Amino acid sequence: MLRFPTCFPSFRVVGEKQLPQEIIFLVWSPKRDLIALANTAGEVLLHRLASFHRVWSFPPNENTGKEVTCLAWRPDGKLLAFALADTKKIVLCDVEKPESLHSFSVEAPVSCMHWMEVTVESSVLTSFYNAEDESNLLLPKLPTLPKNYSNTSKIFSEENSDEIIKLLGDVRLNILVLGGSSGFIELYAYGMFKIARVTGIAGTCLALCLSSDLKSLSVVTEVSTSGASEVSYFQLETNLLYSFLPEVTRMARKFTHISALLQYINLSLTCMCEAWEEILMQMDSRLTKFVQEKNTTTSVQDEFMHLLLWGKASAELQTLLMNQLTVKGLKKLGQSIESSYSSIQKLVISHLQSGSESLLYHLSELKGMASWKQKYEPLGLDAAGIEDAITAVGSFILKANELLQVIDSSMKNFKAFFRWLYVAMLRMTEDHVLPELNKMTQKDITFVAEFLTEHFNEAPDLYNRKGKYFNVERVGQYLKDEDDDLVSPPNTEGNQWYDFLQNSSHLKESPLLFPYYPRKSLHFVKRRMENIIDQCLQKPADVIGKSMNQAICIPLYRDTRSEDSTRRLFKFPFLWNNKTSNLHYLLFTILEDSLYKMCILRRHTDISQSVSNGLIAIKFGSFTYATTEKVRRSIYSCLDAQFYDDETVTVVLKDTVGREGRDRLLVQLPLSLVYNSEDSAEYQFTGTYSTRLDEQCSAIPTRTMHFEKHWRLLESMKAQYVAGNGFRKVSCVLSSNLRHVRVFEMDIDDEWELDESSDEEEEAGNKPVKIKEEVLSESETENQQAGAAAFAPEIVIKVEKLDPELDS
Numbered sequence: 001m002l003r004f005p006t007c008f009p010s011f012r013v014v015g016e017k018q019l020p021q022e023i024i025f026l027v028w029s030p031k032r033d034l035i036a037l038a039n040t041a042g043e044v045l046l047h048r049l050a051s052f053h054r055v056w057s058f059p060p061n062e063n064t065g066k067e068v069t070c071l072a073w074r075p076d077g078k079l080l081a082f083a084l085a086d087t088k089k090i091v092l093c094d095v096e097k098p099e100s101l102h103s104f105s106v107e108a109p110v111s112c113m114h115w116m117e118v119t120v121e122s123s124v125l126t127s128f129y130n131a132e133d134e135s136n137l138l139l140p141k142l143p144t145l146p147k148n149y150s151n152t153s154k155i156f157s158e159e160n161s162d163e164i165i166k167l168l169g170d171v172r173l174n175i176l177v178l179g180g181s182s183g184f185i186e187l188y189a190y191g192m193f194k195i196a197r198v199t200g201i202a203g204t205c206l207a208l209c210l211s212s213d214l215k216s217l218s219v220v221t222e223v224s225t226s227g228a229s230e231v232s233y234f235q236l237e238t239n240l241l242y243s244f245l246p247e248v249t250r251m252a253r254k255f256t257h258i259s260a261l262l263q264y265i266n267l268s269l270t271c272m273c274e275a276w277e278e279i280l281m282q283m284d285s286r287l288t289k290f291v292q293e294k295n296t297t298t299s300v301q302d303e304f305m306h307l308l309l310w311g312k313a314s315a316e317l318q319t320l321l322m323n324q325l326t327v328k329g330l331k332k333l334g335q336s337i338e339s340s341y342s343s344i345q346k347l348v349i350s351h352l353q354s355g356s357e358s359l360l361y362h363l364s365e366l367k368g369m370a371s372w373k374q375k376y377e378p379l380g381l382d383a384a385g386i387e388d389a390i391t392a393v394g395s396f397i398l399k400a401n402e403l404l405q406v407i408d409s410s411m412k413n414f415k416a417f418f419r420w421l422y423v424a425m426l427r428m429t430e431d432h433v434l435p436e437l438n439k440m441t442q443k444d445i446t447f448v449a450e451f452l453t454e455h456f457n458e459a460p461d462l463y464n465r466k467g468k469y470f471n472v473e474r475v476g477q478y479l480k481d482e483d484d485d486l487v488s489p490p491n492t493e494g495n496q497w498y499d500f501l502q503n504s505s506h507l508k509e510s511p512l513l514f515p516y517y518p519r520k521s522l523h524f525v526k527r528r529m530e531n532i533i534d535q536c537l538q539k540p541a542d543v544i545g546k547s548m549n550q551a552i553c554i555p556l557y558r559d560t561r562s563e564d565s566t567r568r569l570f571k572f573p574f575l576w577n578n579k580t581s582n583l584h585y586l587l588f589t590i591l592e593d594s595l596y597k598m599c600i601l602r603r604h605t606d607i608s609q610s611v612s613n614g615l616i617a618i619k620f621g622s623f624t625y626a627t628t629e630k631v632r633r634s635i636y637s638c639l640d641a642q643f644y645d646d647e648t649v650t651v652v653l654k655d656t657v658g659r660e661g662r663d664r665l666l667v668q669l670p671l672s673l674v675y676n677s678e679d680s681a682e683y684q685f686t687g688t689y690s691t692r693l694d695e696q697c698s699a700i701p702t703r704t705m706h707f708e709k710h711w712r713l714l715e716s717m718k719a720q721y722v723a724g725n726g727f728r729k730v731s732c733v734l735s736s737n738l739r740h741v742r743v744f745e746m747d748i749d750d751e752w753e754l755d756e757s758s759d760e761e762e763e764a765g766n767k768p769v770k771i772k773e774e775v776l777s778e779s780e781t782e783n784q785q786a787g788a789a790a791f792a793p794e795i796v797i798k799v800e801k802l803d804p805e806l807d808s
Contacts, residue, residue: 010710010711011666012744013743013744014049014050014745017740021739022739023037024738025037026038026723026732026734028725028728030076030077031077031727032077033730034047034048034095035049035723036071038068038070041060042059042060042066042084043059044080044098045057045058046095046098049728049743064091065084065087065091066084066086067086068082070082070112070113072115075115075117079093079095081113081176083106083109088105088110089103090105090110102192106186109180110178111181112207112208113177114176114177114207114208114210115176116177116209117174118212118214118245120214120245125246125249135257135365139361142264142355142358143351143354145264145267145271171253173189173190173245173249174191175188177209179208180205181204182203182204183199183200183202183205184205186541187545189248189255190253190256192255193537195248195255196545197541197542198217199546201221201234201236202221202223203221203223203232204222205219205220206221207573209576209584211238211605214238214241214245215237215238215242216235216237217235218234218235218577219234220586220588222559228558228559228560229558229559231555231559232554232556233554233556233573233586235550235551236550237549244375248379254365254369258362258533261355262530265356265359266526272348275343275344276476303317305452307424308420311424321425322425327425327431330425333418334415334422342411344403344475344479348404348407353400356396356397359393360394360397363386367383367390369381370383370386379540379544380540380542381539386536388532389532391511392528392532393529393533395525395528395529396522397514399522400522402490403475403522405490406475406478407475413447416448423440478521478523480523481521482521486518486519490518501513551607552603552689554601555690555691555693556588556590556692556694557693572589572640573586574643577605578646583611584603584605586600586601586602587599587600587641587642588601590693590694590700592694595656596637596639597618597619597697598618599615600615600674602614612675612680612684613680614685615701616675616683616702616703617700618702619702619703620707634657636665638652638653639721640721640722642722644731645726646671648669648670649668652719652720652721653665661715661716665713665714666714666719668710668746670710674703683701685700714733717733717735718735719733719734720736724746732744
């Protein structure tokens with residue numbers, strides 16, 4: 001009698017791999033055949049379904065971090081978010097290539113995250129979704145940043161790039177929810193800007209889920225006490241978000257524009273700092289050294305004035321010029337200054353100013369929204385705070401214009417000074433001087449004399465502060481990220497407009513005029529602007545967060561399992577939001593008689609509504625082999641479970657009495673069988689939700705499930721964790737050693753389910769059935785079928801090759 005090989009599938013294996021590093025997190029893309037992984041080395045990996053082929057790797061680095069704790073896909077599948085514990089950063093990565101599009105810091109390490117999309121529809125929202133963003137019509141497109149700077153983000157540096165659009169995503173509101181230790185929970189609109197900070201929840205977040213109708217937020221936390229932890233479920237009302245959804249969407253969209261523009265301005269300033277070179281400080285350091293070493297009592301300014309007026313230099317000055325500065329060095333210094341100043345000037349004009357003007361536009365629009373108090377005041381949008389932010393942006397624009405004037409003046413001064421000094425040094429070496437260089441008018445001499453008078457004064461106070469006597473180079477001080485005043489602030493003496501403002505008390509305090517900080521650097525004014533903008537946009541996050549009230553608290557169980565494993569990263573409990581029926585589901589296990597029994601808790605997203613069969617436990621009874629109808633009975637413990645789709649849960653079971661290597665099962669559990677309306681009255685929870693559920697196991701109704709299909713024995717694999725994806729009809733199983741992965745196609749025809757009854761006979765008699773195993777091509781299969789009538793065939797069965805050595 002023919003026995004079919006036990007490795008033939010109920011679910012078909014489509015990929016299998018042994019990975020070099022332990023995997024601590026995995027999650028399927030919601031839209032594509034991609035799965036994202038995080039490993040213990042701090043890498044984020046993207047694999048494709050086909051043969052589990054690696055698409056790209058995002059390696060750990062000092063800027064982002066090295067300790068990945070969790071991953072989440074944006075609902076459209078175009079961005080991947082991951083959290084890093086060591087740097088407390090959240091990074092948004094492009095799915096097409098391993099590049100950070102955006103990152104931000106949080107107050108506490110993030111232990112879990114959930115990225116949801118709002119599905120509520122209304123006429124107001126539809127018109128907003130369909131309307132073109134006016135800023136695209138009224139504002140010029142931001143110039144792309146130069147590629148030749150190391151810190152330039154790819155989002156702003158690629159020519160004709162739509163990366164900024166990819167980062168902002170669809171207009172429909174999506175929210176990234178973050179959870180961490182000490183009750184840390186924050187909501188970020190479009191994954192970029194914080195719109196809520198939740199307070200009042202104790203413990204570390206294990207799982208969280210914001211409903212797609214924005215009516216409630218489900219959270220599972222644990223509070224550690226004396227070697228164990230108490231795990232509880234909370235449901236928070238989020239009615240403010242739901243009631244003001246159109247306003248929240250518009251406000252959040254503005255916030256993300258502002259956040260992106262602040263990043264653009266930051267990157268522009270970073271490029272300017274890189275364009276400024278240390279070589280530009282060479283003149284200051286050489287002149288300071290000259291002061292320290294010279295024996296004469298004449299000042300440096302007098303030495304250069306003497307050279308300018310009489311064409312002769314003292315022996316000491318000649319030594320400085322010829323031996324330390326040199327003709328070649330002076331030429332190189334002049335070229336560096338001209339190149340550097342030109343680059344900085346272009347960045348200020350085309351990037352810094354355009355970014356600031358766009359920022360001013362969006363803040364002005366936000367101020368207009370805040371003025372509609374009926375709509376936006378309940379959300380905490382404050383017109384006065386936004387006015388302060390607008391004023392701060394204006395001050396930043398003024399400081400950028402001041403830098404342009406300093407650059408323009410310095411370029412003219414240096415050009416004339418270096419031309420004169422270059423000719424003077426050539427004469428000292430008795431080299432030939434070109435006629436066009438030798439021409440110097442009285443105006444040129446006056447210009448150089450004024451430059452020497454202004455820049456070559458020795459300043460002992462400056463030496464005490466900066467270790468130098470001179471500040472010939474005036475641009476670099478604007479780019480220093482420090483709180484000190486400018487070494488050489490602009491001279492406002494004789495400025496009629498400045499004097500007029502200072503003498504007019506009405507104008508000096510007028511809200512129509514932007515305040516001016518003549519003694520502060522551009523970096524200082526930029527940081528001040530960022531802080532004021534953060535403060536004004538922080539208030540809505542505080543108001544919305546405080547409106548989220550805890551409505552339900554259910555203590556689940558006391559967990560005594562050790563923390564040395566990475567179980568926490570794959571774990572139960574698992575939260576799911578059914579968008580069609582507006583239900584929150586929670587999967588968790590309770591230890592009973594040394595077995596982990598799977599429980600399903602469900603609550604309506606609208607806290608005012610109740611749901612039948614709110615709590616039910618699942619017992620896995622028997623599994624029937626399709627062909628022979630023989631039944632496999634045993635005692636099963638639930639290892640892991642995740643929602644495959646709204647109607648199905650994918651489960652990994654352990655047969656507690658099964659033989660090693662044949663004791664793990666992959667099961668698809670249909671919820672339609674769990675929640676059977678015909679006998680729902682028999683499965684009602686008779687206990688109380690105020691008492692810990694593991695202390696009242698007998699009160700939890702238990703439904704025993706028997707399976708005739710949709711299950712599979714996982715051979716040669718100590719399966720421990722599972723990640724399902726109903727959209728792509730696949731599941732990925734991970735072994736207990738966290739290295740061996742096996743990917744299954746779950747939606748295959750029933751006719752491929754084969755008999756595994758030989759398991760029992762094989763194990764009992766220890767006589768394996770001998771079958772020739774071979775992988776056939778389609779043509780070979782057809783040939784064998786054609787010859788079946790003429791010959792007594794050697795039975796050949798197409799089987800999947802499983803490598804028993806993959807599991808250690």
